[in-house]
Amino acid sequence: MPVFPESPASLAPRQLPRRRHGVTADASPSSPAGCCLVIIPVRNEAAAIGRVIAGCRRQGARVWVVDNGSTDGTPAVALAAGASRVLTCPSRLGGKTAALRFALQELAAMEDIPWICFMDGDGQHRPDDLPLLLAAGLDGADVVVGNRFPSAGRMPFARFWTNRLMSAFLNTICGGAAPDTQCGYRLLRREILTGWLPAGRHYEFETELYVHAVRRGAVVRSVPIPTIYAGERSKIVWLRDTLRFALCAARLLLAPARRVPRALPSSNGPGG
């Protein structure tokens, strides 16, 4: 059983603000993660997505999967495993960020959910760590980012240095301090996402969202998570995606560093 900062029952009333459109059938308000929607981008992850979703459901979270271009039956596996929605991104040309952008557009029209979690569907992020992220959120963070560096010995050499250098660069341009800005496993207070959509289409999502959150004045906290590389096939193409990152970084560097006053709800309660 996961360890939570408080009992589920004592958290439920604060966690679940009054829903404007009612409670959906798969919400689990009695569990801490019941206030959390996990959004998972997937392309050809049929081998891993079932256990990732089952793990999220065990935590009580509801799950959306957003696919574009899978040819291995990933959407059917996701539905069978308990995803409440499988979205198909209409932009076949786009990648992970285009898919997540599409999910965020859908989210804007949906009922109120106080916490949004992003997680990869290839098995590199453990749903069992969700309570850790939630605990940090409940403790006052607006954004909780996984930090793989304490166990980064398991990270491939090139990926280790790319993540290190990208994180150092991004923290310099936006004034943040998270050690692992590229980690796709992160939890956010929903308000952080209000009115925001990423501009890129590929692997820029983590970069853009991190800079947006820090510049918005969010309280960002990192929690250690295990580094998992178990033979999954990465879809990153080093040269192509490094060039895309450079373009994204240049765009963020040139964007006016608007550090808007903190306009987020009090960090005391999960629902604000």
Ligand SMILES: Nc1nc2c(ncn2[C@@H]2O[C@H](COP(=O)(O)OP(=O)(O)OP(=O)(O)O)[C@@H](O)[C@H]2O)c(=O)[nH]1
């Ligand atoms: N919808 C969608 N998801 C994608 C696309 N490309 C990657 N993903 C998903 O995004 C997540 C992360 O992709 P990976 O290729 O593993 O990237 P990564 O984890 O940052 O890189 P590694 O460290 O090499 O594993 C996985 O769940 C992928 O299935 C895409 O084009 N569309």
Ligand SMILES: [Mg+2]
């Ligand atoms: Mg991966």
